[in-house]
Amino acid sequence: MRPGVRLWKCVLVNALMCALAGPASAAAAPDQKTTYLAPLRAAEEKIGALDDFHRLGQLSAAERKTLEETKGRYLQMLGTYLTNAGDADGAARAFGWWTQLFMAERTAQLPNGALAGATAQDAIEAIVAQARNHQVVILNEAHHVPQHRVFAARLARELRKLGFDYLACETLDAGVMAPLANGRVEKHAGFYSREPMYGEFLRSALLDKWKIVSYDTGGPTGESDMVKRMRLREEEGLENLLQRIFDRDPQAKVFIYVGYDHAAERQIPGRSIPYPMLAEILAKRLGTDPLTIDQATMFAYPERAAEHPLYRTVLGRFARSRPFVLAGPESGYEVIGSSRGRVDMQVVHPDEVRIVETGRPLWMATQAGLSPQAVPGELLPAKGRRLIQAFHMEDGPEAVPADMVMVEAGKKAPMLMLPPGQYRYAFEE
Template sequence: MQKLQEAEKRAGSLAIFGKITKLREEERDDLLNQKGGALQYLGTMRAMAGDADGAAQVFSWWRQLKQPEVVNPEARTALEKAIPEDAIRAIVRAARTRQIVILNEAHHIPEQRVFAMQLAHELKKIGFEYLACETFDEKIPVPMPDGHVSTSTGFYSKEPMFAAFLRSAHQDGWKLVGYDNMIGSEAAETAEERQRLRELGAATNLFQRVFEKNIKARVFIYVGYSHASKTPAFQSPTTFAWLAAHLKHQLNTDPLTVDQSAMFSYGNPKAEHPLYRTAIEQQNVNSAFVLKAPNGNYEVLSDYRGRMDMQVFHPDHSKISATGRPEWMQIVAKLKPRHVPADLLPSSGRRLIQAYFADEGTDSVPVDMVMVEAGKPAPMLMLPKGNFRFRFEE
């Protein structure tokens, strides 16, 4: 709650964002420079507090402030000729001949962590054994030795769906690995150099913590955005390359790289990728899919085209259901609604209501969270099977 309040204060009044479509280009540029970072932070904290819809709203504003992505004419033609395939089945089939699978995410979209959890469950069945996640604290080479997801496990894993992903991975027997290199890159004088050192250090950590022990180890790596890009190709330790390109060079193997950070709904078509709505309406598929080209390869339609191998399209499940929560929580995550206990509802102001597994302590990441405001209908908690206890933060 404190972090969310800090993010709200940093973002300030949000009224201006209701007028984005009326702003001139230079006004949007100025607003992005002034509040772009604050919007990203607010969106991330809203997602962590269980407000997936609010997070998507904030990032839809951020997307509308940025210059629209220019659609590659080849991508538009490719969409017309492609056919959909179930994303999980297609990725697993392609992964059978690969040593490394790298999947990215948009950090503010918890639904994508549900997809990662489902994919990890299937990859484990075909011999993948190490799961490396960007969230883990780099100072802890072997996270969660007892399977407990605490608030100190990592930054992004404080969000309930990420915690559910990690609990599931532990139950499936994955060997968890921390690899990110934020500390080692902090001394850099420029943002570009900091990013170069981060990618190089991340690849080095993975090599030392996994591949030096077993050069043939099969690894699923869960990252944010462009870390999964194989271009620019590695040239030398002093030139820039993303994590995927480093691993391709160091191990002489071609990682299967999958984007899911571009083709999804923000709940606002004006913020979506220009080809997203066409793709989901054309394919008329109700679960995550990839697009297969006539030549047997897979299509990537965003600016990751030529940089990643596959691209996941998430159907639009952003609509708010009768529970007061996005419908993907029932359709995709298979969670069940439960009313907030009446004795926890505030008589004034607002409260962050948190549900925990009954046998976990207060240092655990909640199973779900909802913000409740006095005098307004309370969103329902969305929970898996189990016994729970509840607490709140003012």
């Protein structure tokens, strides 16, 4: 499969997800209007039993093809709703299966010997050093990886100290110029920002007095030609950025947080979408050179078969406990995979996805700095399953939860992972 096909499949799945985002569950706690469990349940019903995915490596080519055609297209939908419901491990498995089905032909895209002369540098420190010489910083994410939002929040905190003052996020509703004007991170502000780590990223940005701007339209909904629709999406997003930031403040220093290939500055035959992406057209219109960073390639999955072919090689050569970048032997930075030559830098995340005694991924403690808290006993279900949610005490009924966990009757409950503060609780079932 050609690199870049990933984006088309994301578009199709997003359309399915929007259709499945239904009304609130009647069984939800009274203060819940926008639900997490209802669309997740719909996605689970669409995909059905997961047995064949668990034995993916044992299937014949014909069986894999059948699985791809009958259930594979629903994996991203399932994974995204698992992410939004706080199940980072389940989401990673779903997206890992999707990767194995649809991106089996990924290539290393790295010249022989490139790693031999490279040196590892702390990612935040290296990016901040480079950002001093740029007006715009563009960082991407894999939409199913909350860990990427933790990194984005850490980077934003440091960029703010450099004088960056506008934060533009792909997820936010483009119809609202100031989507968080009420000072609260609410579920209706955007789709991906309903996920707890994204919510905490935006809460941190509000506390640091970022001017938060929406821009992404998703492309004109009435356009049936998918290539044209997605090309127009890039152009409409740029126009919103110009109108809402640069036309008003030509010297504005802006941090733009996007998904996947929107951070690409250049088109490379065979490795690019067939039209320029946001970073490229922004550079041309503004006459500026954005600092572009990929973090959607080099990270761990629960199942190693889903990882980039060079990920473990890099980890073995550069043993680091925090996200890092690879500096070239003379200048510049090494980038691995289809983003090579298309972005300036690439973050390598350490492998901290394993589930620990809290029942949650290790990175929630080590990178996000969250502390475990047991689910209040009175909220545990007597039967079935229940999605337990913790909200900041000061937040309203439509706020994004600080965290949530799925609890099943008769099974040990995962622990909530929370920053310091006071919390109230709710549930959906």
